[in-house]
Amino acid sequence: MTLRDALAYGADRLRHNPDLRAEAARDARLLLLHALQISRAALIADPDRALTPGQKAAYDALLQRRLANEPIQYITGEQEFYGLALHVTPAVLIPRPETEHLVEAVLAEMKQTKLNGPQPKRGALRILDVGTGSGAIAIALAHHLPHARITAVDLSTTAIEVAASNAARHGLSDRIQFVASDLLGAPAADELGFDAPGSPASGLGSLGWDAIVCNPPYVPTADRDSLHPQVRDHEPAAALFAGPDGLDIYRRLVPQALAALLPGGLLALEIGHGQREAIAAMLADWNELRFVEDLRQIPRIALARRP
Ligand SMILES: C[S@@+](CC[C@H](N)C(=O)[O-])C[C@H]1O[C@@H](n2cnc3c(N)ncnc32)[C@H](O)[C@@H]1O
Incomplete structure (x- = not known):
């Protein structure tokens, strides 16, 4: 699975929770960046890079937490104020x-x-x-x-x-x-x-x-x-x-x-x-x-x- 595929896959999974539909694409992106510990710039620069099985598993675990309504900020540990x-x-x-x-x-x-x-x-x-x-x-x-x-x-x-x-x-x-x-x-x-x-x-x-x-x-x-x-x-x-x-x-x-x-x-x-x-x-x-x-x-x- 490439980074690009992973974004679409993650957003799709999150849309199963009606409360998350509006922000599904944004949340999937934030979770992917967090799972892989990469910047948005790196994602944009190389969207066809493939995820390793370990990265895919880490991403899936974060998606699962978000599906259970855990706030994105507690998952990534960050909020701007x-x-x-x-x-x-x-x-x-x-x-x-x-x-x-x-x-x-x-x-x-x-x-x-x-x-x-x-x-x-x-x-x-x-x-x-x-x-x-x-x-x-x-x-x-x-x-x-x-x-x-x-x-x-x-x-x-x-x-x-x-x-x-x-x-x-x-x-x-x-x-x-x-x-x-x-x-x-x-x-x-x-x-x-x-x-x-x-x-x-x-x-x-x-x-x-x-x-x-x-x-x-x-x-x-x-x-x-x-x-x-x-x-x-x-x-x-x-x-x-x-x-x-x-x-x-x-x-x-x-x-x-x-x-x-x-x-x-x-x-x-x-x-x-x-x-x-x-x-x-x-x-x-x-x-x-x-x-x-x-x-x-x-x-x-x-x-x-x-x-
Ligand atoms: C609504 S949060 C605000 C947190 C932060 N100031 C903000 O604006 O994001 C209220 C905070 O008050 C604290 N708190 C509740 N009762 C308190 C009390 N009796 N004395 C001191 N802090 C209290 C809570 O632990 C919580 O951190």
């Missing part, structure tokens, strides 16, 4: 394009308020990324805000390991610090290392962040069955679900952020479909509350400044 290549495993949510709006909005706010720059009086801009997963948000912010120092927390220590490896991959380990924590709750500041704000004994929740950014789990538990099997059966439940109405994390995080942000500090949250009103109520006493819509005109990001 905000132009940066990230390693992903089943321990972390696959970063979504919607979340790029969150990064975009935070970068714009940081520029607008002239916070992005050396602050002679108190050092670098300090940002907390809550529920960092693959590290997507923390890494994109650190990459684009060269004077920021970021602390990224997650309840999952396995996620933290993935995020830390992604930070290292992009040469950002010296400006992003990873901490296992239940929201802003767990660690004491003396465990935090380089520049956690606040007094030594008060931990992440002490006053001092310029911005707190969070894409939390926000799917109502009752919506579990309506999720695509690719999401429901493969992505970590702790990254998806947040109580009966999906708002559990916001309810805990908003008061913690109020206590921990500097006056005028930014809270930036990704929110789920239909959650705008509930979030607006939680942030009613905050300043400059506004929502950013995604490409489908769904309010997706909430931004507010601490009073």
